[in-house]
Amino acid sequence: xxxxxxxxxxxxxxxxxxxxxxxxxxxxxxxxxxxxxxxxxxxxxxxxxxxxxxxxxxxxxxxxxxxxxxxxxxxxxxxxxxxxxxxxxxxxxxxxxxxxxxxxxxxxxxxxxxxxxxxxxxxxxxxxxxxxxxxxxxxxxxxxxxxxxxxxxxxxxxxxxxxxxxxxxxxxxxxxxxxxxxxxxxxxxxxxxxxxxxxxxxxxxxxxxxxxxxxxxxxxxxxxxxxxxxx
Numbered sequence: 208x209x210x211x212x213x214x215x216x217x218x219x220x221x222x223x224x225x226x227x228x229x230x231x232x233x234x235x236x237x238x239x240x241x242x243x244x245x246x247x248x249x250x251x252x253x254x255x256x257x258x259x260x261x262x263x264x265x266x267x268x269x270x271x272x273x274x275x276x277x278x279x280x281x282x283x284x285x286x287x288x289x290x291x292x293x294x295x296x297x298x299x300x301x302x303x304x305x306x307x308x309x310x311x312x313x314x315x316x317x318x319x320x321x322x323x324x325x326x327x328x329x330x331x332x333x334x335x336x337x338x339x340x341x342x343x344x345x346x347x348x349x350x351x352x353x354x355x356x357x358x359x360x361x362x363x364x365x366x367x368x369x370x371x372x373x374x375x376x377x378x379x380x381x382x383x384x385x386x387x388x389x390x391x392x393x394x395x396x397x398x399x400x401x402x403x404x405x406x407x408x409x410x411x412x413x414x415x416x417x418x419x420x421x422x423x424x425x426x427x428x429x430x431x432x433x434x435x436x437x438x
Contacts, residue, residue, distance in 0.1 A: 219245065225252035235262035244268035247293035254297060254312040266316075268294070291318050332431065338378040341431075345375050345410050349429075364401040372403035376411040377431060392416055392428060 225248055229239060235257075241249035253266045270290045300311030325336050325344055332341065342365050346354040350368035358366055363380045365373045381389040381399055389396065390412040397416065400409075406425045414421075414428045421428065 220248040222248055222252050222255060225249055226256045229253060229256055229264070230260075235260065235264060237264050239264055239266045240269075241266065242269050244270045244290045247290040247297075250290070250294040250316070251297050254294075254314055257314070258312055291316075336378075338375070338380055341377055342375050346373055349373050349408055362401060364403065367403060367405065370405045372405055372407045374400060374407060374409040374411075375431075376409065392426075397424070 229237075229249075229252055239249060239253050244250070247268060250266050250268050253264045256262060257264055268290050270288055294316055297309075298311050298314055298316075300309055302308045323333070325333060325340060327333050338361075339359060342359070343354045346352070346365045350371070350373065352368050354365060361380070363374050363376055365375055367373065376390045376392065376396065379389050381396065392409055392411045392414040394416065396411075406427070408427045408429060410429045410431050412431055414430070416424075416426075416428075
């Protein structure tokens, strides 16, 4: 099957076997994770099973970048690798050398590549991390929702989800990188923050406000970097 797709891979898993194993889970909306995706058999099996039984299963395929001999010889990009190539071909549909036609699957996928971690081995924010990079991480770990490109603004207020506003004081977002003037929550800093009528979660280097004031203003303080979830 892989040869027909123009893919060389040693010891691939049989699609039928993986499809059978996935079918043993009753939930047709299941999220299937393969931490060692290899040639993308799991993605292929999920698509094939969805087509057979009308399921809406999704998959996450994780891979380490690796080269084929052909890629080494051609000097082509390694980023997408065999996993994405295999899933792309299966979705589009393909024909074999014998003239057999395999229809595609009405689906798609998003390819994401991990960059350098925002945190070092001690859990501290790495030097050079930008406000935007940390803002995306903070917003997602706090709300479980992505901070979309169109929503990104040069503002300490990142946005709100389910009635909770999320703020980040970092890297001089208020124009002053000094501890007392931008990254620490003080009365002055609070007055400069964009207003939000609801509970507020504020990530900052420190807080000089008392508990009574925080309660009145409906503020939860999370200290960076120690109270940022490192994933």
